[in-house]
Amino acid sequence: MDDNFDIIPEQPEIEISLPEPYHVYVQTDDQGRIMAINSSAFVPAEWGTEIDSGFGDKYHHAQGNYFPTGIYTDDGIPRYKLVENTAQERTEEEIQEDIEKIPTPIVPPTNAELEAENKMLRAQLQAATDRQDFIEDCIAEMAGVVYAV
Incomplete structure (x- = not known):
C-alpha cells in the first residue's frame, strides 16, 4: 500500500494586503475657513487639502463623522478653519464677527x-x-x- 500521507502539497503563498487608509480633504475660502469636507472614497486628491487619514467611518464618511459637530453653526457660519494644514475649531469671537457681518x-x-x-x-x-x-x-x-x- 502506498503511503501518500508523507507528501504535503505545496501551499500557494498568500499575499496579505492591508487596506488603504481613507484620506480626509477640506475646501476652504480665502480666509481659511473650512467650507466643505470629504474623503478619498468620494473625491480625488485634487478636490481639496488633505488634513488627515485613517480607517473607519470617521475617515470614510468624513462629511458627517470627522468633526464632533457640523462644519457650520446654526447661523450658517463656518465652525472650523485650516491652520498649517490642520483643522481647528474657530473661536467664539471669530464666529461672532462673521455673524455681525450678516x-x-x-x-x-x-x-x-x-x-x-x-x-x-x-x-x-x-x-x-x-x-x-x-x-x-x-x-x-x-x-x-x-x-x-
Whole structure:
C-alpha cells in the first residue's frame, strides 16, 4: 500500500494586503475657513487639502463623522478653519464677527402698506389723467377762439 500521507502539497503563498487608509480633504475660502469636507472614497486628491487619514467611518464618511459637530453653526457660519494644514475649531469671537457681518434682512411691506401705496398711486394716476383732460379742453377752447370765423 502506498503511503501518500508523507507528501504535503505545496501551499500557494498568500499575499496579505492591508487596506488603504481613507484620506480626509477640506475646501476652504480665502480666509481659511473650512467650507466643505470629504474623503478619498468620494473625491480625488485634487478636490481639496488633505488634513488627515485613517480607517473607519470617521475617515470614510468624513462629511458627517470627522468633526464632533457640523462644519457650520446654526447661523450658517463656518465652525472650523485650516491652520498649517490642520483643522481647528474657530473661536467664539471669530464666529461672532462673521455673524455681525450678516446683512439685516429687508422686511417686505405688509399687505396693508401695499394697499395704501396702491391707493395713493391710483390717486396720482387719476390726478394726472384729470390734468391731461383739462389741458386738452383748454387747447380745444383756445383753438376755437383763435380759429373762430
